[in-house]
Amino acid sequence: MQKIATIIGTTGVGKSQLGVELCKALGGQIINADAMQVYRGLDIITNKMPLNERQGIPHHLMDFLDPEEEYKVTEFKRDATQCIDQLTKEHQLPVVVGGTNYYVQSLLYQNSLIKDEQTEDAYSRSPSPEPMPELDALQTTELYSRLQEIDPIMANKWHPSNRRKIIRSLQVYYQIGRKQSDIIKEQQEHHQIHGSQARFKSLVFWLYADPSKLNPRLDDRVGTMIETGLFDEIKQLRKQVLLGQVNIPGQDLEIYQRGLWQAIGYKEFDPYFTALETNSTDQDGLSKIREECTERMKAATRRYAKRQVQWIRNKLLPTVWNSQKSDVMVYLLDAGDLKEWDTNVRQKAIEITKAFQADEELPVPQDLSETAKTMLTRNHIQDTQTRILTWKNHTCPVCKTDKGDQVILYGDIEWEQHRKSRWHRKSIKNKKLEEIKHKHSLEGMVS
Template sequence: MKLSLPMPKQIKPSLHIPTNNTYLLRHPPQKEKVVVVMGATGTGKSRLSIDLATRFAAEVINSDKMQVYQGLDIATNKITDEERRGVPHHLLGIVNPESDFSAADFRATATLSLQSIHIRGHLPIIVGGSNSFIEALIDTNNFRSRYDCCFLWVDVAMPVLNSFVSDRVDKMVDLGLVREVRDFYKPNADYTKGIRRAIGVAEFDKYFKSESISEEEIRARILAEAIDAIKSNTSRLARRQLEKIRRLRNTKGWKVHRLDATDVFRKRGGEAEAAWEDLVAGPGFAVVSRFLYNLEPVICGGIMVERDRAPLMAAASF
């Protein structure tokens, strides 16, 4: 059951409110709420954002710097319409693939999305692996003066994540990755701009150029090398993303709530679903509830969370 998030109450001045700074310090305006879901590629950030958005009245803002572009849905791992489960998404597949979309561009467009979501009385959930985009948005005086943030970090041990990434690339190939990138291919293209910077694009350049070679065995070897390169580059990206999250938490002091999903990736079928609910979705929901409402401490899923001292606006189970 969805929880309804009320519109933030704006404190308006009246004749009975003192205009001195002492009053403002004691009664600061209520800030609007924002949830940020972080994590390395492949850890389940999008899944958690949808789980949260279907339990609260929420909309998702994409912060993946490759998924903002139109096209190459397989290569960039865009969330599908079915996976979105009716949750509105912003900044997903909206930018011309040949143009550049900078951190400053993200900050400007995400700010507009935040405002429109709050006007509708909904909770914004920012999700994506491009931590530089998230940092560019949050580390501004305008953002910090207006919003309170709750940071969730979906984490998976690197050896386990590497294995998952390898399997995921194979599945992407089965879904038509090579054909998708071939349709987008241009000889002598600039792989430093636009969507061509995405992992899974430049790696196929040599293979596409070799397709005129008659020897099938040679072409198969070049293709296998391209797929291996995609797996290696994706794993390196995941490590860089983890390093950035740790820096934001340890050096910059962001209060990041870590959700360890490692055991989820070690299981299969129903056991994996149950582990996701116990280790990620349930605790994530509890943390966000604590952030949004006035809650008292209880133990849930092995972590300290808090329960409302008064009845919640609506009930939900997890």
């Protein structure tokens, strides 16, 4: 089995840097697994590592596609596999640097993704294949009760006010003719029967920084991107849309789902450039809009980072841990403190990779650091399907809403949070006080 190293983790955590460091130390080359960085040029909006920082290490599958082209996961899988074959022949270590989750997973595992993709198309990709105006016209409560009849499992999973999810579940039923929860069940069984077969012997480094440390870094990076020319790139992209060089059927909404136009920043700065292009606002108004857009881009970046971690914890780790063979090993490296990068990240990664290449015994992932121990626990980690199928809502026995209704918590996490909340603790305290009062009044009656 061919050996590869893979680096995953959120945007802005230093994956590209570690990739170069590993390649330099061990004689390797980078294979890019970021769906945005396949595009030619536009280095800032796609977060490409500057050429001078790549230190002469070849980067494959990067910088080769025109903005209007699309690069499907199957194409990525084919090209990356060829690349790995070639590098292995040349005795170079293939180092996959991932930003796009489904690219990475499709490369690491044999049969996990194809089915996932179809199912995911069916229930979680947006926009949905065909809009259904007849559903859009209905009230959310009505949609919800419809879903309760059609697919109670999914109705239980979604919050009754989560209109978007409710509509999607209904769409799956009306358009595919099957209950969404049945599709998920089938997917789960498929996973249990077939497991997921690793395609390579892979060492996976999960570069992790706690959000409290990562988020300020991400915010700063947005500032730097703006200073170094983000707006020129957005202008260039907008020009292409205006000139009709990009063929977009339908409306603006759709463009953000496709190719390079999904890049964080493009959509977020639309109000600013629209104001600029139409000359509709004065300088003050303009800088206010610019400020708002900047905040929007920062928020979108943080959300993206959060989703990336969720994928690792909810999809990748269960897949790794559920497979019988340990062909894929995941190591978390703590990149929270940049001053400790050399010890906590670079040296550890090199050491482990050396042992991996020499077929020596590898360390236990949880032993690497306190953070690794915390983040690589198996409790609380469940695959998405299991989570949906075992979803439980809780009714709090003590708390009441302003209207006097019972309080419902959607899912175990919400329930846990609620139990720790000030509101809940106060309700318990009040209840106890009432009980004591009640007891005293009873005692008063006796004496």
